Amino acid sequence: MPVPPFDTRVPAVLVRLDRNPFHHGTLGAARSLGRAGIPVHAVVEPADGPVTRSRYVRSVRARPASATSAELAALLLRIAGEVTDAPSDPVLAVPLDDVSALALARRRAELADRVLLPEQTEEQLLRVADKASLAGTCAALGLPHPRTELPASAEEAAAMAWALGLPVVAKWSRPWLLPAGAGLRSTTILRSLAEVRELYGRTPQAGSRLLLQELLPPGRDLDWFFHGYADTEGRCAAGATGRKERSWPDGAGLTAVGRWAPNPEVDRAARDLLGALGYRGVCDLDFRLDRDTGAYHLLDFNPRPGAQFRLFADAGGLDVVRALHLDLTGRPVPPHLPAYGRRFVVENYAALSLLASPRRRSTAGPGTARRPGERAWFAADDPLPALVMGRAWLAHLLRRALATARRRLAAGRPRHPAALPGPSAPTSSTTQLTRR
Structure with missing residues (x-):
C-alpha cells in the first residue's frame, strides 16, 4: 500500500x-x-x-x-x-x-x-526517560530490567556495587542535566569500588541521582x-x-x-x-x-x-x-x-x-x-553532509589522539604512537547498551 x-x-x-x-x-x-x-x-x-x-x-x-x-x-x-x-x-x-x-x-x-x-x-x-523511574516502571509492570540500585552515599554505593557484582553499570538518572565539558558520561562501566566511590562523589555536579545496575554480559x-x-x-x-x-x-x-x-x-x-x-x-x-x-x-x-x-x-x-x-x-x-x-x-x-x-x-x-x-551519512542525492562530517570527524580524532599523547608525556610514560580513540558517547546514548 x-x-x-x-x-x-x-x-x-x-x-x-x-x-x-x-x-x-x-x-x-x-x-x-x-x-x-x-x-x-x-x-x-x-x-x-x-x-x-x-x-x-x-x-x-x-x-x-x-x-x-x-x-x-x-x-x-x-x-x-x-x-x-x-x-x-x-x-x-x-x-x-x-x-x-x-x-x-x-x-x-x-x-x-x-x-x-x-x-x-x-x-x-x-x-x-528518567533511568531511575524506568527501573520502577519496569518493576511495576513485570518487565525484565537489569537489577538496579539507587545509593544514598558513597559507601552505600560501594556496598551495592559489590552485591551486584563488579563490573557494574553506572548511570545518571537524568543524563540531559550533565554539564557540558565536565567529562561525565551518561553511562559508565565501573570495575572497582574506588571508581564507584569516586563517581558517586560527583553527584552534585551531575545534577541527578547516580544509579547502579547489574551488567548483563554482552x-x-x-x-x-x-x-x-x-x-x-x-x-x-x-x-x-x-x-x-x-x-x-x-x-x-x-x-x-x-x-x-x-x-x-x-x-x-x-x-x-x-x-x-x-x-x-x-x-x-x-x-x-x-x-x-x-x-x-x-x-x-x-x-x-x-x-x-x-x-x-x-x-x-x-x-x-x-x-x-x-x-x-x-x-x-x-x-x-x-x-x-x-x-x-x-x-x-x-x-x-x-x-x-x-x-x-x-x-x-x-x-x-x-x-x-x-x-547514515552518505546519500547520492545529498552528498555534502558526508563530506563535511568526514572532515570534522578526522579533525576530532586527531585532537583526541594529540590529547592522549600529551597525557602520556605528562605522566612520564614512554612515547608510543597514539591510537586514534573514538569519541565519547553522546549524552543521549547509553553504554550497557545500546544506541544508536
Whole structure:
C-alpha cells in the first residue's frame, strides 16, 4: 500500500538541544521528510554542523542560549510565524533528543495553537526517560530490567556495587542535566569500588541521582532495539525490531551497523509496554538478551526517534518520522511493511568497530536475507553532509589522539604512537547498551 500524500503545507522543525555534531538521526529526519516534499527547518547545535549542509534543510536556527523550555517555545512560535503563510497555520515539531522532547512536552499547552506535538505530558515522558523511574516502571509492570540500585552515599554505593557484582553499570538518572565539558558520561562501566566511590562523589555536579545496575554480559546478537510510533488513538501504527550487528565502543555502545530482523518476543514486549503506558508519539527502546534466563531486558526507553530510525524505512518509504507527520496532520498511516534483512550503516562508527574487531560476524537468522540498505551519512542525492562530517570527524580524532599523547608525556610514560580513540558517547546514548 503506497504512503498517502503528505500535507506539504505543514513544515517540520527538527529540534535537538544537545551539542553532538555527529548526530546522524537528525540528518535522517531531514532527508526522510524533505524527500516527501515537506519543508524542513532545524534548531540544532552546532548551527554549522554537517546536518545543516543537507539540501533538505531550508533554514537553521541555533539553539537558545540557555536552552530553557520557555526560550525554546518562544523560538518555535517565532519560526512558525516565519515559515507559514497565515497566523493559524501549524508546524510539526520533531524532537531528536530527550531534553528536547521533555521541553516540548512541558510547553505543549501554550504551543498547541501553532505547533503539532503528540499528546504527552512531561510527567508521562519522565516515567521512561528518567533511568531511575524506568527501573520502577519496569518493576511495576513485570518487565525484565537489569537489577538496579539507587545509593544514598558513597559507601552505600560501594556496598551495592559489590552485591551486584563488579563490573557494574553506572548511570545518571537524568543524563540531559550533565554539564557540558565536565567529562561525565551518561553511562559508565565501573570495575572497582574506588571508581564507584569516586563517581558517586560527583553527584552534585551531575545534577541527578547516580544509579547502579547489574551488567548483563554482552555478546554477539544479544542486543536488539524496537522503534515505533503510537498514533493519536494509541495504536502502534508503525513499529519494527532490529538487531545490533556492530557498535562503538565495540560490543557496548552506539549502533554502528544494524539489521531489520524479526523478533516476536521483543516486538510483543515493546507494544505491550506502550499500551500499558498509554504512550503517544515516536519511541526507541533497547533490549539485551540474558542468556542465563532467556529473557529480554529493557535497557533504555527514549521518547523520540532513535538515531538509526531510518533502518526501518519500508518499501513505500514509511518510517516513524513520516508516520508522525501523517498522523498529526490528519492523514492515515498505512501498514508498515517489513523489509527483513535491510541494513543501516553509520560509516564513522562502523569504521572504528571494524578496526577494533575485524573478524566478528553476525548470524543472519531466518527471514533476514540481505537487502539494499542505507548509510547514515552518505546519500547520492545529498552528498555534502558526508563530506563535511568526514572532515570534522578526522579533525576530532586527531585532537583526541594529540590529547592522549600529551597525557602520556605528562605522566612520564614512554612515547608510543597514539591510537586514534573514538569519541565519547553522546549524552543521549547509553553504554550497557545500546544506541544508536
